[in-house]
Amino acid sequence: MRRHGTLIAGWAFALVLIAAFSSLGAWQLRRGAEKQAVLDASARVLAQRSAVPLAAAQDARLSSAYTWAAGPGRFAPAPPVLLDNQQRNGRVGIRVFRVFLPDSGGELLVDLGWLALPGDRTVPAAALAGAPVGQVQVRGLLAPPPSPGLALGEPMSKRAVGSGEAWLATRIDRAAVDGQLGDPQRPLAPRVLRLDPAVPGGFERDLVLLANTLPPEKHRGYAVQWFGLAIAAFVTALILTFRRKRR
Known part of the structure; x- marks a missing residue:
């Protein structure tokens, strides 16, 4: 009975970790998509300059x-x-x-x-x-x-x-x-x-957006890391469960 309770507690902890890591990964994907949409929208405007x-x-x-x-x-x-x-x-x-x-x-x-x-x-x-x-x-x-x-x-x-x-x-x-x-x-x-940088006056400038924040590819990279941690937590829980059963 004690082993069964320990097993349940271990899986509960693993599921909490998996949910947290997956949530952070999904958030990073959303932020990356939002910033990519910003870059795409501004690129279209700068291409036309109407x-x-x-x-x-x-x-x-x-x-x-x-x-x-x-x-x-x-x-x-x-x-x-x-x-x-x-x-x-x-x-x-x-x-x-x-x-x-x-x-x-x-x-x-x-x-x-x-x-x-x-x-x-x-x-x-x-x-x-x-x-x-x-x-x-x-x-x-x-x-x-x-x-x-x-x-x-x-x-x-x-x-x-x-x-x-x-x-x-x-x-x-x-x-x-x-x-x-x-x-x-x-x-x-x-x-x-x-x-516009071509307008006289002012200081160093360009029309690059998101200069002081993470670009979309960085967010996607962090998302991969968080999802990787979620998979690692799941695999670790499986390994510990099978080892416990073998004993």
Whole structure:
């Protein structure tokens, strides 16, 4: 009877492990599929580059979509928003965002590109520049803001940079940006404009998505590992069961 109870307990533990490993594997597969869908959707848009007006950024129904857009306007005199902990080619830096005021439609955050941080993490004064003054024509990829990850603490804090100020952000929080930099009469768009690298001004930039997160193939690789652990747990339980019976 005692052996029978031990056997049941052992299989119960094995089944819990198998279920947990299988669940993690399935989650990794879903994340990989979601990211692959993002890459496929953006690739189609970048292949065509058929521009729509910037006002399309305001459509909340398209907040997760990718659209090529262009239009005139001017950059607001508000301080830039500096998204921290952004990697590029193995280096750590910030991505610089500025509020843009299209001639038609609400306000829009424009991603001006990436700027390296020195070892002491002092924000360079160049972060205050990069946005042209006066009436300009912009174009680029309308995309959802960068993934916030774990949303812990305040999303933005003001920093002195050179002879001016900037907002250092741990994530792009639309409500926080709107509250600090927005115009109540012109609501901030749910999407940001990833500025075309061919447009003058700004900093190092490209239109590569998922630069600071795992690519789909990594998720698929992790899924294989989790499913492998589930199979290993099942095989181990079988081996221990047969050994116990032989004894």
